[in-house]
Amino acid sequence: MIVLVMQIVKYPSPVLKQKALPVEKVTPEIVSLLDEMAETMYSAQGVGLAAPQVGISKRIIVIDIREPARLIQIVNPEIISAEGEIEWEEGCLSIPEFTLKMKRKAKVKVRGLNKDNKLIEIEAEGLLAVAFQHEIDHLDGKLLIDNISSLKRELYVKKIKKAAIL
Ligand code: ZN
Numbered sequence: 001m002i003v004l005v006m007q008i009v010k011y012p013s014p015v016l017k018q019k020a021l022p023v024e025k026v027t028p029e030i031v032s033l034l035d036e037m038a039e040t041m042y043s044a045q046g047v048g049l050a051a052p053q054v055g056i057s058k059r060i061i062v063i064d065i066r067e068p069a070r071l072i073q074i075v076n077p078e079i080i081s082a083e084g085e086i087e088w089e090e091g092c093l094s095i096p097e098f099t100l101k102m103k104r105k106a107k108v109k110v111r112g113l114n115k116d117n118k119l120i121e122i123e124a125e126g127l128l129a130v131a132f133q134h135e136i137d138h139l140d141g142k143l144l145i146d147n148i149s150s151l152k153r154e155l156y157v158k159k160i161k162k163a164a165i166l
Contacts, residue, residue, distance in 0.1 A: 006040045006054040011095045011145060012157060013055075020050075020057045020139040023075045026117040030060070034073040034115060037062045046093045048131040050138030053094050061135040065127045072122065077112035077136055079105075080121070088130045092144045097163075098156060100144050104133045 009015055023030055033056065041049040041062050051060040063072045084106030091099045107125045110132050114120045124132050134144070145153055 003035050003039045005043045006036055008040065008044060008049075008093050009053055009055050010160075011092075011143065013094075015052050015055050015057055016094055016138070016143060017141045018052065018057045019141050020052055020059045022059050023113070026075050026113050026115060030058075030075060031115050033058075033060065034062060034075075038064070038071055038073060041093075044093050047127070048135045049093060050135045052138050052141075059139045061132075061139070063128070063131045063135060065131055073115055074110065074112040074120070074122070075114075077110050077132070077139070079108050079132065079136060080111045081109040083107050086126065086130065088127065090130065090134055090144055092134070095143065095145050095156075096160065098145060100147060102130075102134075102144065102147065104130050108132055110136075 033051070037049050037051065037054060037060065040054060041064065047065045048061065048063040051058045059076045061074055061077055064070060082105035086104050086106040087101055088104060089099050089101050106129060108129045110122045110124065112120065145156065
């Protein structure tokens with residue numbers, strides 16, 4: 001079976017600002033999407049990807065922080081508990097050439113559906129916890145770049161547009 005690599009939607013595309021809708025059931029179509037998203041994440045060398053980043057406004061994420069390597073594909077993810085604080089310099093596949101130091105919860109417990117439509121819980125800390133919070137933010141239309149001033153955002157868009165032309 002050929003798994004397609006999808007195109008990653010870039011900021012300021014409106015789909016990135018939408019609140020994504022929950023998935024009713026993990027159907028074979030959703031399983032294919034989970035695999036295409038994983039392939040897309042690996043090919044872009046990211047550690048996580050949310051469905052809105054491939055233009056699909058559904059509550060689906062994939063994560064693999066590589067060290068240790070473990071592919072997590074989860075539908076309707078929800079943070080059910082969180083504790084501590086951690087600071088991490090984050091980037092985003094939808095916001096090229098932009099990083100921002102963010103304060104996040106150091107440990108989270110996430111609940112959601114796996115590929116078999118079964119409810120699972122995952123405990124995460126460190127980078128994995130950061131990745132969960134970053135990707136779940138995407139499902140609520142929240143972006144890393146929302147944390148800087150609107151003036152700085154405009155400058156970023158100008159810079160990126162210019163770079164794309166040259
Ligand atoms: Zn992102």
